[in-house]
Ligand code: IMP
């Protein structure tokens with residue numbers, strides 16, 4: 340149950356940060372890189388819900404080699420735009436990940452807590468490798484030292500919405516990325 344006040348439920352003001360075209364071009368580039376890097380590796384892409392959904396749908400169609408997809412649910416307890424470091428994972432992949440190449444797919448890496456806990460969990464299953472691909476990176480807020488292999492864009496310090504990313508569960512359906520300006 341959220342503790343959001345009325346002000347959080349209203350209409351947000353935002354500026355365009357990354358356009359649909361710009362995002363589409365960047366995802367095609369990343370898809371091509373992954374196709375080269377993982378040729379013959381039969382990777383499993385593990386998307387972190389819900390922020391990964393739009394990015395993952397586009398990314399997998401930009402990859403030209405055989406892949407598999409799985410998802411994991413991550414809930415980070417948050418109050419509107421404020422995140423803290425309590426991340427709960429659930430509904431993770433049930434396939435055998437031993438000796439498999441895993442690519443974690445995230446919408447935005449901010450503190451790094453979510454990907455950090457997921458990497459720790461997946462490592463227990465003894466995969467051949469674990470890497471991260473994220474549409475957006477916010478490196479200035481990092482609390483965990485995570486190494487990201489593929490980054491779409493640097494979102495700086497902005498709180499961003501759209502393309503799967505939310506504020507109070509809304510705006511995930513915007514087909515571009517905006518920065519909230521209040
Ligand atoms: P983390 O801080 O790296 O663990 O990221 C946790 C989660 O915070 C992400 O998966 C997003 O759901 C959310 N998040 C962090 N920054 C933003 C943002 O700018 N917009 C929307 N969600 C964000």
Ligand code: MG
Pocket residue numbers: 505506507
């Ligand atoms: Mg969120």
